[in-house]
Amino acid sequence: LKSLLADRDLLVSRAFVGGAWIEADDGARFEVRNPATGAVLASVPDLGRAETARAIEAARGAQVAWAARPAKERAQVLRRWYELMMAAQEDLAVILTAEMGKPLAEARGEIAYGAAFIEWFAEEARRIYGETIPGHMADKRLMVIRQPVGVAAAITPWNFPNAMITRKAAPALAAGCAMVIKPAEDTPLSALAMAVLAERAGLPAGLLSVVTSMRAAEVGREFCENPVVRKLSFTGSTEVGRILLRQAADQVKKCSMELGGNAPFIVFDDADLEAAVQGAIACKFRNNGQTCVCANRLYVQAGVYDAFAEKLAAAVARLRVGDGLEAGTDLGPLISHDALDKVEAHVADARAQGARVLSGGRRHARGGMFYEPTVIAGATQAMLFAHEETFGPVAPLFRFETVDEVIALANDTIFGLASYFYARDLSRVYKVAEALEYGIVGVNTGIISTEVAPFGGVKQSGLGREGGRQGIEDYLETKYICLSV
Ligand code: ADP
Numbered sequence: 001l002k003s004l005l006a007d008r009d010l011l012v013s014r015a016f017v018g019g020a021w022i023e024a025d026d027g028a029r030f031e032v033r034n035p036a037t038g039a040v041l042a043s044v045p046d047l048g049r050a051e052t053a054r055a056i057e058a059a060r061g062a063q064v065a066w067a068a069r070p071a072k073e074r075a076q077v078l079r080r081w082y083e084l085m086m087a088a089q090e091d092l093a094v095i096l097t098a099e100m101g102k103p104l105a106e107a108r109g110e111i112a113y114g115a116a117f118i119e120w121f122a123e124e125a126r127r128i129y130g131e132t133i134p135g136h137m138a139d140k141r142l143m144v145i146r147q148p149v150g151v152a153a154a155i156t157p158w159n160f161p162n163a164m165i166t167r168k169a170a171p172a173l174a175a176g177c178a179m180v181i182k183p184a185e186d187t188p189l190s191a192l193a194m195a196v197l198a199e200r201a202g203l204p205a206g207l208l209s210v211v212t213s214m215r216a217a218e219v220g221r222e223f224c225e226n227p228v229v230r231k232l233s234f235t236g237s238t239e240v241g242r243i244l245l246r247q248a249a250d251q252v253k254k255c256s257m258e259l260g261g262n263a264p265f266i267v268f269d270d271a272d273l274e275a276a277v278q279g280a281i282a283c284k285f286r287n288n289g290q291t292c293v294c295a296n297r298l299y300v301q302a303g304v305y306d307a308f309a310e311k312l313a314a315a316v317a318r319l320r321v322g323d324g325l326e327a328g329t330d331l332g333p334l335i336s337h338d339a340l341d342k343v344e345a346h347v348a349d350a351r352a353q354g355a356r357v358l359s360g361g362r363r364h365a366r367g368g369m370f371y372e373p374t375v376i377a378g379a380t381q382a383m384l385f386a387h388e389e390t391f392g393p394v395a396p397l398f399r400f401e402t403v404d405e406v407i408a409l410a411n412d413t414i415f416g417l418a419s420y421f422y423a424r425d426l427s428r429v430y431k432v433a434e435a436l437e438y439g440i441v442g443v444n445t446g447i448i449s450t451e452v453a454p455f456g457g458v459k460q461s462g463l464g465r466e467g468g469r470q471g472i473e474d475y476l477e478t479k480y481i482c483l484s485v
Contacts, residue, residue, distance in 0.1 A: 001041050001098050004325075005091045012192040015045045015212045018058030019205025025050055030214045032189055035101040035333045035369055036323040044188045044212040051211065052180070052222040058206030059151045059178035060228045066207055067148050067176030071126045078122035078174060081201035085115040085194065092193055096161050097324040099187045101332035101369075102287050104324055114163035116451040117467065118170040124472050125174035141483040146476045148176035149254060152231040153223040155216070155244070158335055159290045161187035165194060167455075167466040168233045168256075169208060175475035177231070180209045182219045184236075186335060188212040224248050231475065234258070235292075238415070238460050256464030256474045258292065258456060260389050261417030264410035265295035265446070266432070268403075269303035271422035275444060277311045280395065283420055283446030285319060285373055288331045289393040290339070292461075293418035293440065293448065296389055297379070299398045299406050309397055313358035313375045316395065321364050321372065333369040334392055340369050343392035349384045350376050350396060360393070387413065403428065411437045417457035420446055439465075 002008050014021040023029075028046040033039065045051075066074065085092065093107035102110070133142040152172045156164040165181055172179045183191035188210070195210045213219045220240075223229050224247035234244050235258040248255050265283060267276045284295040300308045322329035334340045340363070347361055360374030371393055379385065379396035386398075400406040410419060419438035423429055433441050439457040442448040449455060454468035464474045 001095070004094050007088060007091050010088060010091050010193040010196055011042065011095065011189065012196060013042050013044055014192075015047055015051070016192060016195040016199075016208075016210040017047070017051055017055045018209060019199075022051070024048065030185065032099055032186070034098050035335055036325070038368065041098055042189060044192070046215065047211050047213045047219070048215055049218050049222045052219050053226060055180045055209035055211055056151060056153070056222070056226050056228050058209065059180055062204050062206035063148070063151055063176070063178035066173075066178065066204060071128065074174060074176065075122040075125040077202050078118050078125065078170060081198050081203065082115050082118040082122060084197040084201055085111065085118065088193075088197060089115075092162065092190065094325070095193055096187075096190045097332075099189050100158060100161055101324050101335065103329045103332055106287060107324065110160055110162050113449065113451070114160070114166040117163065117166040120451040120467070121170035121174035121472060124171070124469065128175065128472065128476065139484050141485055143481045143483070145479050145481065147479055149475055149477050150177060150230040151228050152177045152179045152233060152475060153229045154179055154181045154233045155220060155223070155236065156181065156183050156191075157236045158184035158186035159287060159292075161190035162194065164235045165191055167471070171466075171472040172233075172475045173203070173207065175472050177475050178207045180211060180223070180229075182211045182213055182216065182223075185214050185216065220244055221247065224251070224253065227251060230254060231256070233464075233474070241462070254474075256466070257462040258466065259417075259460060259462045260415055261292040261457065261461055262296045262387070262389050262413045262415040263293055263418045263420065264436075265298045266406055266410060266421035267298070267300045267304060267308055268421065268423035268428065269301040270424045270428070271304065272424065272444070273304060273308055273311060276308065276422040277315055279420065279422065279444070279446030280312055281315055281319075281446070283442070284395045285316070285331060285393055288334060290335060290391050292389070294391075295395065295420060295446070296385060297398060297410075298395055299400050299409060301406070302399055302401050305397070305399050309358060309375070309377050312395065312397075316359045316373045316375050319373045321366065321370055331373055331393055334371060335369070337369060339391060340371060343371050343390060343394060346384045346388070346390045346392075347374060347376070347394060350379060353380065353383055355379055355383065355396070381409065381412070389415075403432065407432065407435045411435075414460040415457065416459035417461035418442065418448060
């Protein structure tokens with residue numbers, strides 16, 4: 001991997017704690033593998049609670065001085081971090097693809113997307129406005145100021161090794177918080193490379209730590225039980241989110257949670273079908289179906305069902321599966337054998353219940369953790385993918401008749417992150433957009449993510465928002481000052 005990088009110092013095999021590059025106290029390490037080949041890329045320290053506690057202590061030490069700096073100075077440091085990240089885009093993309101598997105073009109896109117959060121929140125740092133309120137008595141003057149919550153901790157997933165970190169770290173640092181990050185054990189190298197650049201950008205020592213660890217539960221406990229941590233931000237499964245919320249309850253810690261989704265993608269009979277097919281490909285197969293906003297259930301109205309199914313199956317059959325570092329790859333491998341097993345289980349369950357496979361439906365001939373991009377017709381609400389996130393390259397097509405029917409089906413889930421639909425009738429567009437119980441609705445588009453808009457879910461998909469003007473709110477407290485004159 002090192003030989004592929006222009007800046008070899010970006011490939012790091014130590015953790016970053018309190019401004020120092022460290023080993024685990026007991027010397028333990030774990031290996032990072034390329035999911036496309038199984039090759040070992042590097043090893044990194046396996047830190048536990050003690051090292052995590054030291055990262056938190058260092059964060060406390062650095063945070064107060066950082067918060068006291070004028071917002072413009074914080075913004076300048078963040079701006080430099082953004083520029084260094086864009087200057088290193090190619091190297092960061094190569095590291096990301098190597099450890100995570102997504103095609104290099106998508107990895108480049110993720111670096112630009114991830115860096116954009118730093119740029120955006122550097123700009124927002126200077127707009128943390130308070131307010132004044134007309135007094136309730138003649139001698140009272142009332143003010144509201146916004147202050148950083150203090151030390152924040154983050155636990156992030158492997159599917160966006162860069163952007164899931166910047167969406168948390170950038171608003172936290174912009175607001176004047178310090179942050180300790182535990183990246184996913186599958187993808188620590190991207191996180192460490194970002195820390196190298198943060199250090200070069202002049203971020204004060206201790207303000208940002210990267211705790212690499214296989215002992216996620218231990219690190220999570222320290223985050224929840226250490227009183228210095230005032231805020232926990234998590235992106236990952238709803239299961240783990242519930243555990244962390246329970247643990248955080250003892251100290252009533254603020255929590256932001258970006259959890260699972262089960263996105264419906266609805267095609268109405270007045271849709272532009274070509275556009276809907278393109279949108280479905282972008283939304284379902286990006287990152288090999290491994291995003292929490294990927295379409296999980298495709299509902300197609302009866303009048304266009306067969307035509308849509310045929311066009312989608314034809315388009316999917318043209319997608320190229322391969323190593324993300326090879327030119328021309330559209331879909332990489334799945335992240336793990338567990339992920340592969342889940343995809344197989346969903347397809348087998350659908351087959352057993354009478355669904356028809358229109359395209360794919362098997363492990364890919366390349367072997368390893370590769371699976372064929374798959375389109376399945378005749379899906380029903382009794383099948384596994386109606387209720388669980390598949391997190392893989394499988395597009396199940398459900399047939400529906402009426403608007404009210406599909407709204408009820410789409411909302412029949414504990415999740416509420418992203419949703420999508422294609423329609424042209426204006427009153428239908430409004431009605432459906434308002435009726436979907438989701439934090440995000442894409443209308444006539446399959447791509448909704450941007451740093452300028454609030455991303456987040458309702459129901460069991462989470463708490464809080466990332467990106468947009470709202471994204472910094474999660475790292476601020478409101479203080480009301482009542483002054484008697
Ligand atoms: P995924 O299915 O994306 O792997 P997880 O929720 O298992 O989702 O993982 C997301 C992140 O949560 C990873 O960084 C992982 O190490 C971490 N994690 C997993 N289990 C726990 C736990 N019990 N406590 C804290 N963090 C955890």
